[in-house]
Amino acid sequence: xxxxxxxxxxxxxxxxxxxxxxxxxxxxxxxxxxxxxxxxxxxxxxxxxxxxxxxxxxxxxxxxxxxxxxxxxxxxxxxxxxxxxxxxxxxxxxxxxxxxxxxxxxxxxxxxxxxxxxxxxxxxxxxxxxxxxxxxxxxxxxxxxxxx
Amino acid sequence: xxxxxxxxxxxxxxxxxxxxxxxxxxxxxxxxxxxxxxxxxxxxxxxxxxxxxxxxxxxxxxxxxxxxxxxxxxxxxxxxxxxxxxxxxxxxxxxxxxxxxxxxxxxxxxxxxxxxxxxxxxxxxxxxxxxxxxxxxxxxxxxxxxxxxxxxxxxxxxxxxxxxxxxxxxxxxxxxxxxxxxxxxxxxxxxxxxxxxxxxxxxxxxxxxxxxxxxxxxxxxxxxxxxxxxxxxxxxxxxxxxxxxxxxxxxxxxxxxxxxxxxxxxxxxxxxxxxxxxxxxxxxxxxxxxxxxxxxxxxxxxxxxxxxxxxxxxxxxxxxxxxxxxxxxxxxxxxxxxxxxxxxxxxxxxxxxxxxxxxxxxxxxxxxxxxxxxxxxxxxxxxxxxxxxxxxxxxxxxxxxxxxxxxxxxxxxxxxxxxxxxx
Ligand SMILES: Cc1cc2nc3c(=O)[nH]c(=O)nc-3n(C[C@H](O)[C@H](O)[C@H](O)COP(=O)(O)OP(=O)(O)OC[C@H]3O[C@@H](n4cnc5c(N)ncnc54)[C@H](O)[C@@H]3O)c2cc1C
Numbered sequence: 001x002x003x004x005x006x007x008x009x010x011x012x013x014x015x016x017x018x019x020x021x022x023x024x025x026x027x028x029x030x031x032x033x034x035x036x037x038x039x040x041x042x043x044x045x046x047x048x049x050x051x052x053x054x055x056x057x058x059x060x061x062x063x064x065x066x067x068x069x070x071x072x073x074x075x076x077x078x079x080x081x082x083x084x085x086x087x088x089x090x091x092x093x094x095x096x097x098x099x100x101x102x103x104x105x106x107x108x109x110x111x112x113x114x115x116x117x118x119x120x121x122x123x124x125x126x127x128x129x130x131x132x133x134x135x136x137x138x139x140x141x142x143x144x145x146x147x148x
Numbered sequence: 149x150x151x152x153x154x155x156x157x158x159x160x161x162x163x164x165x166x167x168x169x170x171x172x173x174x175x176x177x178x179x180x181x182x183x184x185x186x187x188x189x190x191x192x193x194x195x196x197x198x199x200x201x202x203x204x205x206x207x208x209x210x211x212x213x214x215x216x217x218x219x220x221x222x223x224x225x226x227x228x229x230x231x232x233x234x235x236x237x238x239x240x241x242x243x244x245x246x247x248x249x250x251x252x253x254x255x256x257x258x259x260x261x262x263x264x265x266x267x268x269x270x271x272x273x274x275x276x277x278x279x280x281x282x283x284x285x286x287x288x289x290x291x292x293x294x295x296x297x298x299x300x301x302x303x304x305x306x307x308x309x310x311x312x313x314x315x316x317x318x319x320x321x322x323x324x325x326x327x328x329x330x331x332x333x334x335x336x337x338x339x340x341x342x343x344x345x346x347x348x349x350x351x352x353x354x355x356x357x358x359x360x361x362x363x364x365x366x367x368x369x370x371x372x373x374x375x376x377x378x379x380x381x382x383x384x385x386x387x388x389x390x391x392x393x394x395x396x397x398x399x400x401x402x403x404x405x406x407x408x409x410x411x412x413x414x415x416x417x418x419x420x421x422x423x424x425x426x427x428x429x430x431x432x433x434x435x436x437x438x439x440x441x442x443x444x445x446x447x448x449x450x451x452x453x454x455x456x457x458x459x460x461x462x463x464x465x466x467x468x469x470x471x472x473x474x475x476x477x478x479x480x481x482x483x484x485x486x487x488x489x490x491x492x493x494x495x496x497x498x499x500x501x502x503x504x505x506x507x508x509x510x511x512x513x514x515x516x517x518x519x520x521x522x523x524x525x526x527x528x529x530x531x532x533x534x535x536x537x538x539x540x541x542x543x544x545x546x547x548x549x550x551x552x553x554x555x556x557x558x559x560x561x562x563x564x565x566x567x568x569x570x571x
Binding site: 004005006007008009010047049050051054055056058061063067070071073074075091092094095096097098100101102103104105106107108109110112115 | 163189191192195200201205207208209440441444445448467468469470471474476478480521522523524525526528529548550551552553555558561562563566567568569
C-alpha cells in the first residue's frame with residue numbers, strides 16, 4: 001500500500017516545525033545546532049502557506065502519473081512501483097528545472113545553490129517523515145493512502 | 149498477432165513502448181532507428197559537451213529495457229520509404245518490413261542553412277550523440293567557436309563550449325538572443341548575463357560564408373568581417389524528419405498532421421514527438437512544440453491508442469526551462485502580449501529577477517520567469533486547464549503566492565484531497 005502525507009488543516013497553526021525538522025532531517029549531521037553550520041544549507045521540502053485563515057503545508061504528493069517524471073530530461077525522476085513513491089536520483093540530475101516547471105502544485109522548488117530540485121522524499125534516509133513525527137498539533141499524518 | 153513498428157527510438161518511442169506493454173504483452177514490437185545507440189537523453193548532449201556529465205549518464209533506460217519489453221531493436225537502419233497500401237517500410241539497405249500498426253516518432257533534425265562552406269569539417273548541427281562526440285574531439289584542440297543562432301540549442305552549445313574553455317561567439321540574426329522563448333526585456337537580461345560570463349554575442353548579424361580548406365578556419369559575416377573559429381555550431385531551428393513520407397499519402401504540413409488521437413489520416417498509423425504537428429493549446433491551431441515532455445506525453449497517448457484505449461490528446465504548448473551559469477529561466481505559452489491581452493510584470497535588473505504574466509479575458513496565456521521560477525508549474529496548469537483566474541490575479545506577482553492561494557480554482561485535485569479535516 002502506498003503511504004502518503006495527509007494534513008488536518010484545522011489543526012495546523014503554521015508553527016513551521018515541519019519546515020525546521022525537514023531541514024535537520026535532510027542535513028548531514030541531523031542535529032540543528034550543527035546543521036546550520038553545514039556548507040550546503042538544506043532547504044525545507046515542505047512549506048506552510050496560508051489562505052483564508054487556514055494553513056496548508058505544501059509538499060510533493062508522489063503523484064502516480066507524475067508530470068515531473070515525464071518532464072525530466074535526465075531520467076533522474078522515476079516512480080518506484082514497490083514503494084509507490086517518486087524517487088529522485090541526485091547523481092543523474094542535471095538541474096535543468098523542468099520538474100519545477102511542471103509540478104501542478106508548485107511543490108518542487110529550485111535549490112539554486114545546490115542545483116537540484118527541493119522535493120519531499122518521505123525522509124527515505126531516516127525511514128519516517130520527520131514532519132509528521134514532529135508536528136506538535138498532529139496536523140500532519142503519514143498513513144496509507146485513501147485513494148485518489 | 150499484431151506487428152507494431154515504431155520508427156525512431158527516443159522520447160516518444162520509449163514512452164509508447166512502455167504504455168503498449170502495460171496492456172499488451174502479445175503484439176510484436178519492432179523499433180527501427182537511424183542512430184546506433186539505445187535511447188539516450190538527447191537534451192543532455194550539451195552537458196556532455198560541457199564536460200558536466202560522462203557519456204554513461206545519457207542512458208534513458210537500463211540496458212535490458214528492450215529485452216524486458218520484448219522489443220526487436222534495429223539500430224543503425226533508416227526508413228527510406230513507407231507504403232500505406234502495402235503497409236510496409238523500406239530500409240536504407242533495401243530490406244522491406246511489413247507492419248500492421250506503425251508509430252512514426254522520427255523527431256527532427258537541425259535545419260542547415262545554405263551557406264557557402266556549410267559542409268566543411270567542424271561545422272555541425274547539435275542534435276545527436278555522434279555530433280557531440282565529434283565536437284568534443286575537435287574542441288580538445290580548438291581555441292574558438294562560433295554559434296549561429298541565439299535560440300535555446302545555440303545558447304546551450306555556447307554555454308557548453310565556454311565551459312570547455314573555448315572563446316565563444318554567438319551570432320544572432322534578430323535583435324536579441326532567445327527571441328522565440330522570451331520577450332525583449334527578458335532576452336536582454338539573459339543576453340547581458342551570458343556576456344558577463346564571457347560569451348560574446350553579436351546581434352543583427354549573419355554569416356555569409358564559412359572559410360577553410362576542408363576544415364573550418366573562420367566565418368565571414370555579412371558585414372564582410374572574418375572571424376576565426378575551428379568549430380561552427382548551427383542552431384537555426386529544426387525540421388521534422390518526414391522525407392520518407394513524401395509519396396506515402398500520409399498528410400503532412402510542416403510535420404505530420406494527426407487527429408486528436410494522434411492518428412494520421414491513415415488508420416493504424418500514428419505519430420508522436422517532434423515530428424508530430426498536433427494541436428497547440430494557446431495558439432488554438434496545429435503546431436509543433438518540439439519538447440521532451442510533449443514527446444513523452446504524445447508517445448504515451450499514441451501507445452495507449454495503439455492498444456485501443458481511445459484517448460484524446462488535449463494538445464501541447466510551448467514550454468521551456470533552462471539554466472545558464474546559475475540563472476534559471478522558465479517560459480511558457482505566449483511571450484509577447486497580443487491585442488486584447490493584459491500584462492502583469494515585475495522586474496529587478498540588478499537582482500536578475502523578472503516575472504511576467506500575459507492574460508486574456510482573465511485567463512492565463514503566458515508566463516516568463518527569470519531568476520525566480522518558483523510555482524511555475526501552477527502557472528502552467530492555469531494555462532493548460534484554462535481556468536478563470538480573476539480572483540487570484542492580484543496574488544500572481546506576490547512573493548507569498550502558493551498553491552494554497554489558488555487550489556480552489558482547480559477543484560478537488562490531488563493535493564487538495566490530502567487536506568482532510570479529521571474528526
Ligand atoms: C541540445 C538539445 C537540448 C534540448 N533540451 C531540451 C530541454 O531542456 N527541454 C525540452 O523539453 N526539450 C529539449 N530538447 C528537445 C528534445 O530533445 C526533443 O523534443 C525530443 O528529443 C523529441 O523526441 P522524439 O522522440 O520526438 O524524437 P528525437 O529525439 O528527435 O528522436 C528521433 C529519432 O528517430 C530517428 N530517425 C529519424 N528519421 C528516421 C528514419 N527515417 N528511420 C529511422 N530512424 C529515424 C532519429 O535518428 C532519432 O534517433 C533539446 C534538444 C537538443 C538537441
